[in-house]
Amino acid sequence: MLFRGTSALRRAMVRSTAVIAGTAVAATVGFVAAPAVNAAPPTAGALHWAPCDDPDHPGAECATLEVPVDWSRPHGPTFDLAVARRQATDPDARVGSLVFGPGGPGDSGVERVVGGISRFSPETRRRFDIVSFDPRGVGGSSPVTCSSDLLARRPSPVLASQADFDATLAYNKRLRADCRARTGPVFDHLDTAQTVQDLDALRAALGEDELTFHGSSYGTVLGAQYAETYPLRVRAMVLESVLDHSVSSTRGFLRSGAASAQDSFNEFGKWCTGNPACALHGHDVRAVWQEVLNRAERGELEDPAEPGTALSSADLVNKIALRKFYNADYAELATAVADMAASAPLSASPTSVSPLPPAVPVFCADWHLPVRDHQEYASLVRMMKRTAPDLPHLLSIQMTVACLGGPAANPQHRLSVRGAPPILVSNALHDPVTGYPWAVSVARQLGRSGALLTYEGRGHGSVTRGPCMERAVDAYLTGLTVPPRGTRCPALPS
Structure with a gap:
């Protein structure tokens, strides 16, 4: 079916919702309540685009976006988020900006854009500026820095005794203190709840009233949590190779x-x-x-x-x-x-x-x-x-x-998404790291917003696996046409 978003109405609803800017980040471990939705939009920072410094891969543009270290203190210290884009190949047919949420964690979205964007179909590249960023703590965005000597002394991850277990706890504590000292204050604010706010600031800086987003692998945690936090600011969202952040144990x-x-x-x-x-x-x-x-x-x-x-x-x-x-x-x-x-x-x-x-x-x-x-x-x-x-x-x-011994600022919880448009959840049946059951679970948690698209083949990543998958994703991103419930695309020949 064709989803006809009432964009003006949804934007009016956003403006009429008065909530404290930003989302407070829990400092304790265990489950936390879903973050407040539709917080007041951040002040749009400026993106000054210039050619990226990579002569081997011309055509990409780079910029930085100033964002708070801690979004619960929006007027406190800041750092620069590294951003890159490749403009739509057909400007006359341009729909807008599509923001790519990189995986990992630890993948550089800037490198993905600068080095090429083959994960997107020609139609998507024709109709959208492809934009991505280095998440906080990664690449050009205040990267985590630790002592190379201490990293080299990492104990074996195979723990043979309680003494090994205790030694690992002590090492983890020592390493966290070292990385915190070398990285700076952003080290304590690396979680996805903070990155959700970075993503919304990027949306605003791009001049987009609504976000068009493609999250891959670990980027699906970011996308799902953005939809939970800002459901009325989503235009379209693809979650590909999905992590289920509700797995509690x-x-x-x-x-x-x-x-x-x-x-x-x-x-x-x-x-x-x-x-x-x-x-x-x-x-x-x-x-x-x-x-x-x-x-x-x-x-x-x-x-x-x-x-x-x-x-x-x-x-x-x-x-x-x-x-x-x-x-x-x-x-x-x-x-x-x-x-x-x-x-x-x-x-x-x-x-x-x-x-x-x-x-x-x-x-x-x-x-x-x-x-x-x-x-x-x-x-x-x-x-x-x-x-x-x-x-x-x-x-x-x-x-x-x-991770033993460390607190989790943004621990697992079931999604609570209310009012978002259809979100396309895409997964291969035989994915080695983000198994198909996780995609089924996330689609169900999204409720009426979840639309599951199944690739009946193998591998991590699915949206460009053959014409069936490409057509379904292109129609959704460009025209907001949601695949019929239960759509499955055949595996490519081995």
Whole structure:
């Protein structure tokens, strides 16, 4: 159906709603009430666009937007939010600005725009200025800075005892203090509730009465929370590869993530069994993979990217397998696994502990994932091994360990969205990190506003997976035409 938004009426309703500017950010862990909706709009800052300093990728424009460090103190200290755009390729057909919410957490929206915007269809690029930003704490927006020496001393994320658990708590506390001192006051205000206000300030600075938004992966948390906070300021919103920020327990969060990862491994095995192009075709894929994993556990597996260096089992899982699952690169993964299986073993040696993503503090500010002690940690690890027997040491358990001992300013809660227009929720059936059940849950939480679009294939990201998906998303963004309930698009051929 075609949704005909009563924009003038909705804007009048916004103006008639008198609420304190900004949203107070909870300082305690646990559940919090949904933020107040339709707070008074921020004073629109100025965006002075100039060509970005990247001769290899011409055509993008960059600017900065001054925003408060803490939106509960709008007249307090500020910092500059880095912003970039590429203008619509057909100015005469331009609809407006589409703001892209980057994933991660820790992805740079500026880099996405400057380096190219292939994730959007030609029609979307024709009709919209594509705008994005570096979220606070990332890239050019007051990035989190920590001691390299302290980061290098990160203890193993695999905790073998209560002593390891206690040592990790102490290390986390020391690291947070160091990062806070080096980063400055923004370090304590990195959560998505604060970024919602940054996003609304950007909307105002772009001169848009209503926001057109596309959030991908972690950007879906931002989009959903914006719709909750400012439902009457949404024109159109795509949430692609969806995180469910209502998952309340540590066990539930880890179990659902492990199930999604294992589902993608199972799909990889099915593909190899039925496809002669697979380098492991005719072999027991799970058995070959397990042997490679065992060699990595013993420190005998050479890192393909660093000859002579041992590849850890965690890096094998997270940096090789899961990354290939993102784009369903099954042929490349099978070849890599076959090559590793055939390689000569290294002399057993300890493997290094890989650094965590730089925006761990953002994740920790948004997720309250308590673990009482080593006994509970060990129980969680056993549960994950039962759920994902082929993929130990998933990044989600490592991130949980990295957050131990810290408060969450913006912890999980169920969405409460009232009065927003239809919001398009898009997900692949076989997504390795944001599983399909999360998308179903978020669409339901959105209530009458939630419209679920299903890609029946594999991978992380779905909106440009074939003409069916592109047509549905283009029609929604440009003409506000919502796909019929239950719309499903076929998988692209493997």
